[in-house]
Every structure is written in C-alpha cells, then in structure tokens.
Amino acid sequence: MRHFHLASDEEIKNGDTTDVYFIRTQEILRAKGLSNLHIVMEVTTSELPRGWRWGIFCGVEEVAHLFEGIPVDVFSLPEGTVFYPRDYRDFVFQQ
Numbered sequence: 001m002r003h004f005h006l007a008s009d010e011e012i013k014n015g016d017t018t019d020v021y022f023i024r025t026q027e028i029l030r031a032k033g034l035s036n037l038h039i040v041m042e043v044t045t046s047e048l049p050r051g052w053r054w055g056i057f058c059g060v061e062e063v064a065h066l067f068e069g070i071p072v073d074v075f076s077l078p079e080g081t082v083f084y085p086r087d088y089r090d091f092v093f094q095q
Helices: 009-013 020-031 060-066 086-094
Strands: none
Touching: 009 060
C-alpha cells in the first residue's frame, strides 16, 4: 500500500499513469491499422490552480530521464521558464 500518490518510473514509462485521452487515441490508431504512424503531441495548460496567473516550468531533467531508452524526440521549454496559461495570455494580449 502506498502512502503517497506517486508513480514509479516504470509505471510512467509503461503508460500506467497517462490520461485516458492518450489511451483512447492509441486504441483508435491500432483499430485503424495506424499504430506505426508518426505522432506529434503538444502539452499546454489552460488554467493554473488557485487562480495563479503564471507558473515556472521545472522538472525537465527528471522527465528527460523518464524518456531514456524510449524512441521519442522531445522538445521542451528551458528549465525555469515563466509560462502563462493559454486563457490568461489570450486575455492579456487582447487588452
């Protein structure tokens, strides 16, 4: 029994902790015979907790270790980059 809600490296690498969206997408691609298709994914945020207006991107080194030995190319913001949720940024630029 775990006392903390943390996933192990292997659970993450095996996809045991992924969002259902990615599982359903994988199922659809397999069903249509497209499981070898090159896929591009982008991860964004539309809001942050507690109404925060910005966040600091961190954990790049840890995530890079999780991708070791997995045949993917990953492009990332640099560690320490200030980022804004999409909705907030759209609001700021419209004023």
